[in-house]
Amino acid sequence: QQQVKQSPQSLIVQKGGISIINCAYENTAFDYFPWYQQFPGKGPALLIAIRPDVSEKKEGRFTISFNKSAKQFSLHIMDSQPGDSATYFCAASKGRPRLTFGEGTQLTVNP
Amino acid sequence: GAGVSQTPSNKVTEKGKYVELRCDPISGHTALYWYRQSLGQGPEFLIYFQGTGAADDSGLPNDRFFAVRPEGSVSTLKIQRTERGDSAVYLCASSRLVGGTDTQYFGPGTRLTVL
Numbered sequence: 001q002q003q004v005k006q007s008p009q010s011l012i013v014q015k016g017g018i019s020i021i022n023c024a025y026e027n028t029a030f031d032y033f034p035w036y037q038q039f040p041g042k043g044p045a046l047l048i049a050i051r052p053d054v055s056e057k058k059e060g061r062f063t064i065s066f067n068k069s070a071k072q073f074s075l076h077i078m079d080s081q082p083g084d085s086a087t088y089f090c091a092a093s094k095g096r097p098r099l100t101f102g103e104g105t106q107l108t109v110n111p
Numbered sequence: 112g113a114g115v116s117q118t119p120s121n122k123v124t125e126k127g128k129y130v131e132l133r134c135d136p137i138s139g140h141t142a143l144y145w146y147r148q149s150l151g152q153g154p155e156f157l158i159y160f161q162g163t164g165a166a167d168d169s170g171l172p173n174d175r176f177f178a179v180r181p182e183g184s185v186s187t188l189k190i191q192r193t194e195r196g197d198s199a200v201y202l203c204a205s206s207r208l209v210g211g212t213d214t215q216y217f218g219p220g221t222r223l224t225v226l
Binding site for chain 1: 115142144146149152153154155156158167170202204206213214215216217218219220
């Protein structure tokens with residue numbers, strides 16, 4: 001049962017471009033939506049997170065857009081850099097600390 | 112301040128054998144989590160501890176999997192009669208408190224290969 005669906009599976013962006021990764025969820029009880037960044041051989045690291053009471057959250061070059069009615073949220077990476085090349089995971093939880101992750105997006109930023 | 116550490120980093124075993132995977136959480140973190148990440152997939156929740164007790168073990172796939180945290184710090188994930196399908200990276204995470212929005216800090220994982 002896939003409760004969080006993520007797309008695209010892979011993404012190639014030129015340096016300076018905008019990277020956009022999308023997630024859709026099924027469970028309307030979810031109330032916490034984090035994005036994690038994972039480099040090869042490392043564990044996931046929290047990048048940015050949002051609660052459903054706001055539609056957008058920005059931290060530096062990273063922005064989450066949240067659409068509660070559509071049950072969708074997305075990650076935007078502005079001015080993408082080669083150092084942003086990693087795998088990105090969206091996730092969701094509903095008041096309990098167990099996270100349900102999406103399938104991941106492998107981002108490559110070409111110099 | 113060291114992060115979450117996991118040992119061993121790699122474990123190769125034969126089908127049917129027993130393995131133990133260890134996690135050292137960040138000092139002072141009350142909550143500890145185990146996830147499993149198969150190749151090309153997102154982490155999948157297995158179990159989490161609040162202190163010494165397993166608060167939610169509903170993600171454990173079957174009774175071959177068991178985890179303990181006897182003193183509320185280090186945790187061990189134990190897998191009996193390993194199967195080839197158990198091959199994955201096993202991730203441990205910890206957080207200060209048990210809460211839906213408390214940041215979980217992940218370790219680098221243990222890559223388990225069952226031959």
